[in-house]
Amino acid sequence: MVTKSTEQRNRSLDNNPFWANALIYLVLTALSLITLLPMVNVLAFSFSEARAIYDNPLMLLPHDFTTAAYTYIFSTPALLKAFGITVYVTITGTLLNLLFTVTGAYGLSKTHIPGHRFLLWWTIVPMLFGAGLIPFYLLLKELHLINSLWAMILPGLVAPFNLILMRNFFWSIPDELEECVKIDGATEWTALTRIILPLSKPAIATIALFYAVGHWNDYFNGLFFLTDNGKWPLQVLLRSIIIDMSALNMRGTNLGQDVTKVILTPENIKSATIVFSIVPILVVYPFLQRYFVKGIMMGAVKG
Amino acid sequence: MVMSIAKQKQQRTSLKLSALLLTAVMTTGMMAGCTGKNDKESTSSPGSASPQQSSTSSASASSSETATLAEFSYMRPVWGPATFVAGGAYEQALNKAANVKMSVQIVPVAEYDAKLNTVFASGDLPDVFWASGPADYKFVDMQKQGAFLKINDYLEKYPAIKAMAPQALWDQLKDENGDIFFLPNASNPFNPMFNFYRKDLFEKLSIPEPTTIAELEAALEKIKTSDPKIIPLTGQDSFWGLGALGTSFGFAKDGWMPSKEDPNKLVPYWMLDGVVDFNMWLKDLRHKGLLDSEYLVNKDWSHSKSKFETGKAAVLGINWAYTPEILQNMKKSAPDAELGILPPLQGPNGDAGGAQLFSLYDRGIYVSSKMKDPDGFFRVLNWSLTEGSDFSRYGVEGKTYTVVDGKKVPLPQDQVENDFKTTQIEPLQFLRPIQEKLDWDALKSQYEGAGIGDMFDEVKNKYYAYTANYYSTYRLPSTVSETEQKDGARIYTDYLQPLIDGGATLNDKWNKPEWEAAVKKWLDAGGAKIIEEVNANQPSKAKPQININELFPQ
Numbered sequence: 100m101v102t103k104s105t106e107q108r109n110r111s112l113d114n115n116p117f118w119a120n121a122l123i124y125l126v127l128t129a130l131s132l133i134t135l136l137p138m139v140n141v142l143a144f145s146f147s148e149a150r151a152i153y154d155n156p157l158m159l160l161p162h163d164f165t166t167a168a169y170t171y172i173f174s175t176p177a178l179l180k181a182f183g184i185t186v187y188v189t190i191t192g193t194l195l196n197l198l199f200t201v202t203g204a205y206g207l208s209k210t211h212i213p214g215h216r217f218l219l220w221w222t223i224v225p226m227l228f229g230a231g232l233i234p235f236y237l238l239l240k241e242l243h244l245i246n247s248l249w250a251m252i253l254p255g256l257v258a259p260f261n262l263i264l265m266r267n268f269f270w271s272i273p274d275e276l277e278e279c280v281k282i283d284g285a286t287e288w289t290a291l292t293r294i295i296l297p298l299s300k301p302a303i304a305t306i307a308l309f310y311a312v313g314h315w316n317d318y319f320n321g322l323f324f325l326t327d328n329g330k331w332p333l334q335v336l337l338r339s340i341i342i343d344m345s346a347l348n349m350r351g352t353n354l355g356q357d358v359t360k361v362i363l364t365p366e367n368i369k370s371a372t373i374v375f376s377i378v379p380i381l382v383v384y385p386f387l388q389r390y391f392v393k394g395i396m397m398g399a400v401k402g
Numbered sequence: 403m404v405m406s407i408a409k410q411k412q413q414r415t416s417l418k419l420s421a422l423l424l425t426a427v428m429t430t431g432m433m434a435g436c437t438g439k440n441d442k443e444s445t446s447s448p449g450s451a452s453p454q455q456s457s458t459s460s461a462s463a464s465s466s467e468t469a470t471l472a473e474f475s476y477m478r479p480v481w482g483p484a485t486f487v488a489g490g491a492y493e494q495a496l497n498k499a500a501n502v503k504m505s506v507q508i509v510p511v512a513e514y515d516a517k518l519n520t521v522f523a524s525g526d527l528p529d530v531f532w533a534s535g536p537a538d539y540k541f542v543d544m545q546k547q548g549a550f551l552k553i554n555d556y557l558e559k560y561p562a563i564k565a566m567a568p569q570a571l572w573d574q575l576k577d578e579n580g581d582i583f584f585l586p587n588a589s590n591p592f593n594p595m596f597n598f599y600r601k602d603l604f605e606k607l608s609i610p611e612p613t614t615i616a617e618l619e620a621a622l623e624k625i626k627t628s629d630p631k632i633i634p635l636t637g638q639d640s641f642w643g644l645g646a647l648g649t650s651f652g653f654a655k656d657g658w659m660p661s662k663e664d665p666n667k668l669v670p671y672w673m674l675d676g677v678v679d680f681n682m683w684l685k686d687l688r689h690k691g692l693l694d695s696e697y698l699v700n701k702d703w704s705h706s707k708s709k710f711e712t713g714k715a716a717v718l719g720i721n722w723a724y725t726p727e728i729l730q731n732m733k734k735s736a737p738d739a740e741l742g743i744l745p746p747l748q749g750p751n752g753d754a755g756g757a758q759l760f761s762l763y764d765r766g767i768y769v770s771s772k773m774k775d776p777d778g779f780f781r782v783l784n785w786s787l788t789e790g791s792d793f794s795r796y797g798v799e800g801k802t803y804t805v806v807d808g809k810k811v812p813l814p815q816d817q818v819e820n821d822f823k824t825t826q827i828e829p830l831q832f833l834r835p836i837q838e839k840l841d842w843d844a845l846k847s848q849y850e851g852a853g854i855g856d857m858f859d860e861v862k863n864k865y866y867a868y869t870a871n872y873y874s875t876y877r878l879p880s881t882v883s884e885t886e887q888k889d890g891a892r893i894y895t896d897y898l899q900p901l902i903d904g905g906a907t908l909n910d911k912w913n914k915p916e917w918e919a920a921v922k923k924w925l926d927a928g929g930a931k932i933i934e935e936v937n938a939n940q941p942s943k944a945k946p947q948i949n950i951n952e953l954f955p956q
Contacts, residue, residue: 177487232516233519323520327488328507329488335510340483340485
């Protein structure tokens with residue numbers, strides 16, 4: 100089906116006049132470059148000497164190649180541990196997110212269940228009105244979640260937006276499919292796991308990516324709710340490396356330190372940090388992309 | 403159909419493999435998340451007193467008082483990367499030497515205030531924590547509610563703690579009853595901005611060293627005429643960049659000073675004639691092409707420094723602490739280049755240039771009134787300023803410093819073991835005496851080590867020349883205005899921010915009459931009441947007297 104539509108698209112491109120195709124390719128190439136060049140620039144910065152960045156702020160290849168910025172990042176003892184914590188929170192969090200979102204959305208998609216409309220609103224209201232940081236902190240304190248890694252997982256266990264996205268997807272699946280298996284004796288659980296979920300892989304992949312990226316980039320919950328810095332996720336450490344190197348240079352009054360020996364500027368550390376923090380997500384993305392695109396398209400048509 | 407079954411099998415196998423892989427990754431993640439902690443705990447749990455530690459602590463205690471273990475929680479910001487690992491070798495050495503067991507919580511400085519506010523709201527105050535101090539009304543309010551410990555008695559009991567800040571600072575921190583609740587992180591208030599210039603260029607164009615603002619402007623014009631590509635004057639902004647030039651117009655930026663009409667009435671700096679004149683002068687320089695077109699526009703603060711170092715700019719205003727870096731980088735670009743430092747310039751109205759006085763402290767420490775053993779903390783602080791002073795300042799010999807010719811020389815960070823790097827020491831530090839905030843001997847070694855020792859005397863002389871005439875706010879940090887607390891930020895943003903934060907220099911709309919009209923709107927909107935309250939709440943209108951030669955003798 101996909102192959103066919105691609106062929107149709109190719110044929111329609113073939114029917115275009117040359118100038119139209121040239122324009123399409125030109126615009127797409129320009130858009131690709133606009134997206135890619137800043138990333139290439141950041142990558143080149145991360146492997147360049149600080150001085151060379153000043154002289155060549157628009158480089159696409161490293162100048163005065165060095166891995167000093169990465170050495171700086173990896174020489175911090177807490178970094179690998181923070182990486183492990185982030186991986187743990189991302190994987191555990193995403194799996195639990197999926198479990199609760201999928202089961203919650205499945206229930207909400209059954210419009211014959213009494214009170215389903217109330218429950219739907221119950222999930223939508225917090226999406227529109229947040230309580231604020233301090234009540235949130237107090238709640239976690241009462242739940243004894245302060246300084247626990249669960250503080251990074253449980254509060255956002257079910258994101259209302261993802262729940263609604265998933266619920267709408269389930270809703271769009273014809274009831275007849277479920278009825279068929281139920282006639283054959285299947286339970287709700289069997290219908291969900293054997294029929295609905297296999298059909299929902301694109302939507303699940305989409306929200307899995309949303310959740311995973313959210314956990315991977317989460318720095319706020321770690322910083323505010325974990326008092327033991329030994330439990331901080333990677334992003335808190337990386338951010339402190341970027342921000343505070345800048346602060347060191349901004350002050351310039353710390354006479355106890357030899358500012359002349361600071362050879363790494365914030366720019367190349369910042370670039371190396373950006374590369375380091377986005378690579379894992381970049382690696383995962385291609386595997387999910389197939390489902391991701393399909394999921395969005397299906398949502399657009401049926402949702 | 404066969405293909406389909408085969409495909410299904412393949413998918414099932416693939417799913418199983420994925421599940422196995424996920425489990426493996428989760429396990430690895432958990433192990434990575436826990437191993438570090440366990441490893442550390444196996445050697446020494448954070449702050450715990452091992453039998454060896456306890457016996458050593460007791461043995462090394464110099465009195466029955468110091469033999470008592472001090473235990474407290476401690477929250478502080480860190481300026482360096484927040485990569486502290488609790489229970490490291492430095493912390494163990496500190497615990498042993500100071501007989502202390504601390505539960506340390508660090509927060510990157512950029513997020514510290516937000517985190518502190520949240521912790522306050524939860525009522526979970528740490529025993530000892532850093533804060534911005536009584537200049538922020540929130541802390542005054544909490545102080546009045548009894549959240550913080552009164553420390554007057556401890557200052558009398560431990561003279562070394564009192565001696566770490568000048569009396570003028572303790573006086574500033576007293577409330578209306580003479581009580582003190584805040585331990586200031588005393589800082590060097592003298593951090594002049596220098597006006598650097600390319601001496602070789604000035605000599606080539608036969609420009610004598612300017613001594614007044616008028617002479618400087620003439621020099622800038624001559625440079626512009628000789629080579630239009632050179633930026634005659636550059637700087638970051640009107641404080642960190644061209645702040646020294648601002649003093650030549652007779653005001654302290656961000657300060658309160660006596661009104662021209664009534665010397666016994668303090669007014670905010672934007673009501674002083676000199677501020678308007680300075681901004682209009684900068685605007686005029688910009689129009690003539692004498693001021694960097696990126697002044698206040700480029701958000702990268704170092705652009706002006708880079709331009710000067712690479713010979714693209716002739717005069718640069720910047721913090722004096724950058725002298726070694728500027729000189730070294732300048733020599734890399736042009737080995738024959740020479741660096742000069744202008745003297746403080748006399749302004750158009752006869753005001754002598756100099757330095758803006760910074761605050762006498764930068765944050766500090768509060769002790770919770772609920773702390774079980776506050777004397778324990780003061781004992782440890784006192785230790786860090788007396789018998790443990792060298793340990794607190796230099797660390798451990800062979801680990802963080804070496805002794806050369808009888809002097810303690812800090813080891814470069816790349817030669818220091820992980821457990822003794824700055825990132826592992828900073829979270830465990832308290833307060834240091836103000837006298838240590840400017841160390842000429844250390845600076846001289848630094849200049850000599852960098853091969854620019856011949857510049858040191860010139861820098862030192864200019865430092866004292868600039869700081870001899872300082873401009874400071876006359877308003878005490880503890881002087882409060884209720885109207886300012888309520889409406890101050892709003893009316894400043896509504897009426898003054900567009901012109902004060904660079905607008906008057908960059909936007910031709912803002913001329914002197916427009917400036918005065920904006921100030922009048924601010925006064926009418928509540929500014930007049932703020933001035934009235936500040937003056938009523940601060941009887942003394944005297945300029946803060948701080949003697950640089952007493953703090954940091956030449």
